[in-house]
Amino acid sequence: MLTSTLVTVSAIDVLLPKAGGKTENNTSVAVSITDESKFYIDKTFVSEKNLELEILTKVGTDKKKTVVIRGDQNVPYKSVMKVIDIANKNKLKMILAVKGK
Secondary structure: OOOOOOOOOOOOOOOOOEEOOOOOOOOEEEEEEOOOOOEEEOOEEEOHHHHHHHHHHHHOOOOOOEEEEEEOOOOOHHHHHHHHHHHHHOOOOEEEOOEEO
């Protein structure tokens, strides 16, 4: 059984893949990835080169914020993995955002 809570984040619009379940976290940082593999943190464009630094800056030194990965349903898998790798390397909490069914 998988349980989670609902997440509401300020981010750009991307077409999220559909899945069951809901998530919530009031202390989160949205990392959106467009179908053209452009990265946004909340609503601000970030180059792939500066992505890790900008994520760490937004999360803060206490690392209590969760990284919400919002990849467009047509985004290349390697773009999503880039964000997952950054989160894992820095021991950050993360979730994958999906659209409810």
